[in-house]
Amino acid sequence: MRGLLRGLSIVVVCTLCAAAAHGEILIGMAGALTGPNAYQGEQQQQGVEMAIADINAAGGLLGQQIKLISVDDACDSAQAIAAAQRLVAAKVSFVVGHQCSGASIPAAAIYARAGIIQMTPASTNPRLTEEGRTNTFRICGRDDQQGAIAGDFLAARWKSGKIAIVHDDSVYGKGLAEETSRQLHRHGVMETVFETLVPGQNDYSPLIAKLRAAGIEVAYFGGYYREAALLIRGAREDGYRLQLVSGDGIASEAFVQVTGEAGTGTLFTSFRDPRRSPVAAPVVERFRRQGFEPEGYTLYSYGAVQAWAQAVMRAASTETKTVIDALRGNEFDTILGRVGFDDKGDVRQPGFEWFIWRSDRYVPLE
Numbered sequence: 001m002r003g004l005l006r007g008l009s010i011v012v013v014c015t016l017c018a019a020a021a022h023g024e025i026l027i028g029m030a031g032a033l034t035g036p037n038a039y040q041g042e043q044q045q046q047g048v049e050m051a052i053a054d055i056n057a058a059g060g061l062l063g064q065q066i067k068l069i070s071v072d073d074a075c076d077s078a079q080a081i082a083a084a085q086r087l088v089a090a091k092v093s094f095v096v097g098h099q100c101s102g103a104s105i106p107a108a109a110i111y112a113r114a115g116i117i118q119m120t121p122a123s124t125n126p127r128l129t130e131e132g133r134t135n136t137f138r139i140c141g142r143d144d145q146q147g148a149i150a151g152d153f154l155a156a157r158w159k160s161g162k163i164a165i166v167h168d169d170s171v172y173g174k175g176l177a178e179e180t181s182r183q184l185h186r187h188g189v190m191e192t193v194f195e196t197l198v199p200g201q202n203d204y205s206p207l208i209a210k211l212r213a214a215g216i217e218v219a220y221f222g223g224y225y226r227e228a229a230l231l232i233r234g235a236r237e238d239g240y241r242l243q244l245v246s247g248d249g250i251a252s253e254a255f256v257q258v259t260g261e262a263g264t265g266t267l268f269t270s271f272r273d274p275r276r277s278p279v280a281a282p283v284v285e286r287f288r289r290q291g292f293e294p295e296g297y298t299l300y301s302y303g304a305v306q307a308w309a310q311a312v313m314r315a316a317s318t319e320t321k322t323v324i325d326a327l328r329g330n331e332f333d334t335i336l337g338r339v340g341f342d343d344k345g346d347v348r349q350p351g352f353e354w355f356i357w358r359s360d361r362y363v364p365l366e
Helices: 015-021 038-057 077-089 101-114 143-157 171-186 205-213 225-237 254-263 281-289 298-315 320-329
Strands: 025-031 066-072 094-097 117-120 136-138 163-167 193-196 218-222 243-246 267-271 331-334 337-340 352-358 361-364
Touching: 025 038, 025 077, 025 298, 038 066, 038 094, 038 281, 038 298, 066 077, 077 101, 094 101, 094 298, 101 117, 101 136, 101 171, 117 298, 117 320, 143 171, 143 218, 143 243, 143 267, 143 352, 163 171, 171 193, 171 218, 193 205, 205 225, 218 225, 225 243, 225 254, 254 352, 281 298, 298 320, 298 331
Parallel strands: 025 066, 025 094, 094 117, 117 136, 163 193, 163 218, 218 243, 243 267
Antiparallel strands: 267 352, 331 337, 352 361
């Protein structure tokens, strides 16, 4: 996988003395660096690394250089707990992550007990910030927002058609599917099929046959890119003109690496794409010169580091409570635009928009 391990910093506790001696501020990055979601974990890793490099090149933070400690949770709840405990043991001041909701939620309780600020650039399940932890922040949108948009869209376009809602039973996928179904019902539209698939399989022919037999015209999928890709590729290979609609879990070129041309025309909601913003242009260009396309969660990870660093500057300290107060009481100029956080820790500004896959890239849906 392209550059997956580039810059990966896995450290042990004995490095803490060296870090302190050199006046470094330790921060953590937790995400899927191995496993089926590692492609998106690399987006997170790349975004955090470049944000830190840019801050350090400008003189650092409070006169100190920032040092990154990256840990792998493989998008798994048990591994996420172990990864969080490693970052706590390393005494980091801040964590960017986790990427998957099913990893982020159990890890959040560990960071709360340790008094470490956590900011996710990717976990969208509402529960993360609804559980009332003051140290937990989210710089991306939530699935109740994303599901509402999807439900409105499905009801408007396929009000008289047959709709299926499918999910992969992950915390993220199931939650997004349920939010979408709930909004669909508010419009008086009921899905014909509500189905769970087993992730990790290589063939979803039985599910595809079931959807076809039920006359399904459009399937909304809550889950990650691999299963979505295999679902639509299998349908196309079977001559079934199913329309696939999904969420931010397929906002990665890894989706079309699996689907090939079968992915063309797939619709999905995802975070607003900051690559189109003039503010982000210099950073986007630097990523591209390095051979990395900053899609998906890359720039949201960069923005999370920016927001935290600006809060540290306002607080003139890395002490948790003062930085939390600064995060909640101010707005910050980031690569995502000007952002602030509400009382729950959710970002106020960035939302979701519609995209469509066109061959090997996705573009905004006009």
